[in-house]
Amino acid sequence: MMAVARGDLRARLTTAKGVGVLAVWLAALQLLALFGTAPDGSADQPALGVASWVLLAAVSLLCVAVTSGEVAIPGEKGLPDLATAFFPARDIAWGKALAGFLYSLLLCLLALPPLAFLAGLRALPWTAAAAQVTAVLPVGWAFAGVGTWLGGVVENDLLRSLAVWAVVGGVLGALFLWGDPSLQAVHPSAPGLIRFFWVGGWTVVGAGVFWLCARQVERLRRGP
Amino acid sequence: MLGGAPLLLLPVVFLCAPGYAASAELQARVGWEGWVRPGFWHPVLVLLRSPAPLEGWVVVEVSAGPGSLLRYRRAVHLPGNSLRGFWMTLPILDPRSPVGISLEADGRTVVRTAVRVPHQRMVQGLVAVVDREGRGPGLLADPGRRTAVVVEERDLPEDPLAYTSLDALAIRTLEERDLNQRQRDALRAWVLHGGRVLLDRAFRPSGPLGIWLRTAVRSPVGLGGVHLWDPADPWPGEGKVRPLRRFLEWTPEKVARPRPPFGLVAWGLVGTWLALFLALRAVARHPWGWVGLPVAVGIATAGLTLLAAEVRRQVTLPDRRWVTVVVGGVSWTYGVASHRSAYGGSASAVLPPRSSVLFQGAFREAEVWEGAEEIRVRVHQQPTQPLFLRWERVSEEGLSAEVDRQGRWLELRGGHLGRSWLVWNGREIGFSGLREGRTPLDPAAWRPLEGTRPGIQEGRRMVPAWDAIMSSYPVLLGESGSGWVVLVAGLR
Numbered sequence: 001m002m003a004v005a006r007g008d009l010r011a012r013l014t015t016a017k018g019v020g021v022l023a024v025w026l027a028a029l030q031l032l033a034l035f036g037t038a039p040d041g042s043a044d045q046p047a048l049g050v051a052s053w054v055l056l057a058a059v060s061l062l063c064v065a066v067t068s069g070e071v072a073i074p075g076e077k078g079l080p081d082l083a084t085a086f087f088p089a090r091d092i093a094w095g096k097a098l099a100g101f102l103y104s105l106l107l108c109l110l111a112l113p114p115l116a117f118l119a120g121l122r123a124l125p126w127t128a129a130a131a132q133v134t135a136v137l138p139v140g141w142a143f144a145g146v147g148t149w150l151g152g153v154v155e156n157d158l159l160r161s162l163a164v165w166a167v168v169g170g171v172l173g174a175l176f177l178w179g180d181p182s183l184q185a186v187h188p189s190a191p192g193l194i195r196f197f198w199v200g201g202w203t204v205v206g207a208g209v210f211w212l213c214a215r216q217v218e219r220l221r222r223g224p
Numbered sequence: 225m226l227g228g229a230p231l232l233l234l235p236v237v238f239l240c241a242p243g244y245a246a247s248a249e250l251q252a253r254v255g256w257e258g259w260v261r262p263g264f265w266h267p268v269l270v271l272l273r274s275p276a277p278l279e280g281w282v283v284v285e286v287s288a289g290p291g292s293l294l295r296y297r298r299a300v301h302l303p304g305n306s307l308r309g310f311w312m313t314l315p316i317l318d319p320r321s322p323v324g325i326s327l328e329a330d331g332r333t334v335v336r337t338a339v340r341v342p343h344q345r346m347v348q349g350l351v352a353v354v355d356r357e358g359r360g361p362g363l364l365a366d367p368g369r370r371t372a373v374v375v376e377e378r379d380l381p382e383d384p385l386a387y388t389s390l391d392a393l394a395i396r397t398l399e400e401r402d403l404n405q406r407q408r409d410a411l412r413a414w415v416l417h418g419g420r421v422l423l424d425r426a427f428r429p430s431g432p433l434g435i436w437l438r439t440a441v442r443s444p445v446g447l448g449g450v451h452l453w454d455p456a457d458p459w460p461g462e463g464k465v466r467p468l469r470r471f472l473e474w475t476p477e478k479v480a481r482p483r484p485p486f487g488l489v490a491w492g493l494v495g496t497w498l499a500l501f502l503a504l505r506a507v508a509r510h511p512w513g514w515v516g517l518p519v520a521v522g523i524a525t526a527g528l529t530l531l532a533a534e535v536r537r538q539v540t541l542p543d544r545r546w547v548t549v550v551v552g553g554v555s556w557t558y559g560v561a562s563h564r565s566a567y568g569g570s571a572s573a574v575l576p577p578r579s580s581v582l583f584q585g586a587f588r589e590a591e592v593w594e595g596a597e598e599i600r601v602r603v604h605q606q607p608t609q610p611l612f613l614r615w616e617r618v619s620e621e622g623l624s625a626e627v628d629r630q631g632r633w634l635e636l637r638g639g640h641l642g643r644s645w646l647v648w649n650g651r652e653i654g655f656s657g658l659r660e661g662r663t664p665l666d667p668a669a670w671r672p673l674e675g676t677r678p679g680i681q682e683g684r685r686m687v688p689a690w691d692a693i694m695s696s697y698p699v700l701l702g703e704s705g706s707g708w709v710v711l712v713a714g715l716r
Contacts, residue, residue, distance in 0.1 A: 014508040022504050030493040033528070037489045037535065039481060039566035040607040109517070113496050113524035120532025123569025126525055 004077075004087060004095025005102070011075030012066060012103055018073045025062060026110055033114035037121065051118050052132060052186045057172050059107050059140040067100060067147030068164045079152030079213060083220035093214035097206070100144025107140060108133035119188050128188035135186045135195050138202035143168065145209030152216040249273040250335045252284075252325040256373045256389070260316045260341050261350045264389035265580060265616075267381035270325060271309040278302040280329030286314055287321035292587055298594040300327070312594075313383040313580045319346050347371040350389060351422075354380070355396040362455030364394060364422075370459065382406035384414040384556070384618045385580050392420040394453060400431030408433045413554040413618050416446030418689040422453035422460065446551040447689045447712070482539035482566045492531040496524045539563070540571040546707035547679075547686050548621075549693070555621035558686040559707070561613040568607030575599040575615050585611040625713035627698040628665075634713070635662045636700070641709065644702035647673055647680075647694065658700070677701075679708040 012018040032054060036047040065071045069078055082092045115129035146167055154160040175183065184190050185198035251271040260266055270282055279301050286294045294315070302308055316323075319341045326336035349370030353361040354377065361372030370391060377399055387393065387410070400408070412433065415421055421437060429435045440450040451460060503520035506513035546559035561573065565586075575581060579599050583590040586609030593600040605611050622638035627648065634646055641658040651670045655663070674680075679701045683690050693699060693712055700711035 013504070019504055019508055023501055026497050026500055026504075030497045033493055034486070034490060037484050037486060039484065039539075039564075040568060042608060045568055045607055106517075109521045110500060112521055113500070113528045114493070116525045117493075117528035117532045120529045121536055122567045123536065123571075126529045129525075 002095065002098075004082065004092055005098040008076055008096065008099035009102060011073050012099075013106075015074050017071075021062070021066065021071060021073070022106070022110070025058070025107060028058065029111050029114045033117050036114075036118040040122075045122055048118060048122060048188055049183065051115065052188070053176070053183060055111055055115065055132070056136055056139060056175075056183075056186050059104060059111070059136050060143040060172060061168060062107060063100065063104055063140040063144040064147035064150075064164055064168050066103065067096070067144045068151045068160065070147075070161060070164055079148060079217055080155070080220060083152075083217045089214045089217035089221070092217050093210050096148045096213060097141070097145065097210040100148065100206075100210075101137075101141045104137050104140030104144060108137045111136075115188070124188055131190070131195060132186055132188045135190065135198055138199050138206055139186075142202050142206035142209060143171075145206050145213060149209055149213050149216060152213065152220065247275050248278060248327060248335050250325060250327050250337050252323070252337060252339050254314075254323050254339045254341060255316065255345070256350060256352050257375060257379065258341065259345045259347060259350060259371055259373050260319055261348065261389045262316055262319045262346055264316065265313050265385045266316045266389050267383070267386035268312045268314050268323070268325075269309060270312065271307065272300060272302060272327065273307045274302045275305050277304045278327075278329060278334075280327055280334065282310075283324075283326045283328055284312060284314060285324035285326075286316065287318040288315075288583065288587075288590075289318050292583075293589050294583060295589065295591045296581075296594065297591065311382045311386070313381065313386040315580075315582045316341075316389075319343075349391050351392050351394055352379075352390055353394040353396060354398055356399065357397060359396060359455070361394065363458040366459060377402035377407070380407045380411065382410050383580070384410045384417065384419070384554075385616050387411070387414040387419055390419075392422050394422040394424070395427060395437070396424040396455065397427070398430060398434050398437075400433055403433070409620075410618075412436065413556070415440065415448040415450065416552045416554050417549065417556045417618075418447040418692070420448060421450045423450055425452050425454050446554075447692055481564050484535055484539055484566060489531065489535060492528060496528060499524055536567065536571075539566045544573075544706055545682055545686075547683050547710060548704075548707065549683075549687055549689070549710045549712065550621045550623055551712045553621055553624060555619055555623075557615075557617040557619075557707075559615045559617075560686060562610065564610045565605045565607050568605055570602055570604050571611075572600065572602040573613060575601060576617055578619070579615040579617040582614045583611065584614065585609060587611055623709075623711060625698075625700050625711050626716045627713045629715050631665055631667065631670075633662050633664050634658075634700075635716075636660055641700065641702035641711075642704065644700055644709075645677070645679075646698060646700055646713075648698035658702070679703065679710075682708055683710055 032051055036051055038047070040047055066073060066076070069076070079092070112129055112133055115132055116126035119126065119129045147164065150160055150163050150167065154163050185194050249272070253269045254260060255266045268284060270284070272282070281297045282300050284296045286296070288294050296312060296314060298312065300308070322338040322340040324336065324338050327334045347370070351361065351364045351370060351372045353364065353372055353374050355374055356376050358374070361374060364370070365372040380403065381387065382404070423437055423441060427434070429438055437450050441452055453460060499520055503517045506516050540563065543563055544559070544561040546557055548555050548557040559575070575598065577596060577598055581592045581599060581601055583603055586606040588604045588606070590601065590603040601613065603611065624637050626635045627646070631648070636658050637660060640660055643656060644658055645652045645654045646665070650673050652673045653665060653669045653671070687693070687710070693710065698713040698715065700713055702709040702711065
């Protein structure tokens with residue numbers, strides 16, 4: 001498990017492309033904070049809502065893109081590559097889960113300073129931003145699982161791209177259309193109970209998706 | 225101080241709560257014997273009785289309109305088995321909502337009472353008549369327009385600002401032994417700054433204040449007026465007794481949208497990006513480089529939180545202005561801070577001690593902590609909406625000035641002034657600085673008054689007696705930081 005996670009993280013954090021992706025992510029976050037400095041246009045502090053939504057969408061997209069191979073990082077191995085190795089299927093799946101969790105954690109950690117800045121501008125404590133990234137973390141993890149699973153299920157690059165964007169677009173679109181109950185959970189002023197159920201729900205989804213990954217490795221080893 | 229204060233006050237409610245202060249009692253009276261004039265400053269008398277030593281806060285909650293609450297806090301310390309009373313001066317803006325008064329100690333409410341003003345006691349005009357012989361207000365009352373309320377010496381407030389809800393104070397008798405020094409000073413300060421007193425023709429002074437009032441009938445003092453009055457006569461009329469317009473009305477003015485310091489923010493964010501990028505590079509290059517990443521994130525979070533606080537400070541109540549009018553050794557400061565909230569949330573400010581504070585505009589809750597050294601205010605404001613913080617403060621002032629009737633010299637006493645102008649009879653003469661002592665005035669230096677001068681505009685906007693001051697007296701107008709000093713000079 002640790003070998004799989006270490007390999008993925010090494011690729012994402014040490015290669016030029018991996019670091020480049022993170023540098024762009026950092027820059028995008030600072031731009032988000034700069035735009036959020038503009039005075040609010042209405043009483044419900046829309047900048048915080050927009051920042052929450054952008055954070056949720058961006059972390060989900062990055063996690064799924066990196067793990068599915070949409071953003072191909074040299075050294076990153078997908079499920080078909082790992083299925084030929086000697087690791088047990090469960091170790092491969094949970095190694096991927098650990099790598100996905102740590103990558104999602106890294107993206108959320110990097111988002112903490114600008115979010116704390118936006119919250120501070122609106123007289124909210126930095127802990128509100130910390131709670132916000134806590135709510136986004138399991139979503140990124142679950143989408144890392146989705147990306148990993150799709151990378152193993154769909155062999156054709158074009159079809160995989162279509163599938164990845166269809167899933168991400170579908171889920172985020174559904175959340176957006178659902179409106180308040182979902183977006184409220186990642187808002188810095190979300191009630192604790194809503195955030196608790198949100199985190200719990202996405203953790204279950206993530207665990208389920210990585211369990212599917214283990215099943216997919218076994219399926220790949222059995223052959224067609 | 226108020227040992228003889230009446231225990232039966234109207235309207236009064238008693239409530240007690242369990243605990244160490246189980247028998248603590250709280251009484252309150254709002255306005256003049258329970259009469260109020262909505263939209264004005266009013267005296268509020270709070271009486272506390274506690275058999276056990278008690279340390280806590282008296283909290284008075286006043287509605288400022290639908291959804292807006294003003295909460296005033298004053299620290300109290302009561303030795304055991306004592307009765308203590310104290311005055312507060314509060315704006316009564318929305319008398320339909322009761323004034324809530326409570327005593328808090330150890331983080332909980334010990335006792336609470338609410339004073340609701342019956343609508344019959346909300347009036348448009350108000351005259352208080354000091355008469356301990358109970359002879360009544362004479363013909364001062366005018367049903368529907370003006371109510372006359374009979375009060376005794378102990379009912380007179382200790383803050384000049386509290387008198388501004390009166391059209392006039394009629395005095396039939398005044399036993400000065402029953403007045404404390406603060407009450408005497410307050411009444412004198414109110415008259416100096418525009419208060420109107422009607423003095424019964426049969427009035428006999430019982431002390432220096434009475435003598436001063438008698439003298440003021442013959443030779444007017446300050447901006448106010450003391451007039452002789454016969455109780456058999458009706459209201460002397462607007463021509464003679466013209467009350468100052470002190471209504472605390474909501475006067476929306478154009479308030480510029482705040483401009484956040486984008487340059488400062490951009491530099492802060494670029495620095496954050498660089499620091500975190502270097503931390504990421506360290507992760508890539510060193511086996512233990514990842515340890516530095518959470519540290520860098522922590523430092524960046526702390527730095528940007530501080531930056532946010534600074535940005536917020538720069539766009540919160542930045543436009544603070546004040547005008548201090550000095551008459552007869554008493555200064556009356558009118559202050560206002562206004563802004564349009566950029567982000568909403570809470571904002572705070574510190575004001576001089578013994579200021580009476582009022583918020584107007586869009587806000588949910590405002591809290592005022594009245595301390596001995598300073599007054600702290602905090603308000604939860606609505607984004608994008610204009611908010612006004614107003615305060616008034618009266619204090620003794622050593623600065624005074626006199627001008628020669630022929631305009632040959634000006635004498636400043638008790639201090640000095642920076643850049644200033646002497647304004648008199650529609651003309652002005654400027655000084656780069658004025659030292660204590662006599663300054664000769666060059667007749668050729670007089671210029672027509674420049675009405676657009678910021679000090680004059682600020683004074684016109686904030687000082688109720690501005691027109692009376694500018695039309696009747698020589699005035700020294702001095703710059704003082706973000707405010708102006710208006711020194712009403714005497715003539716010699």
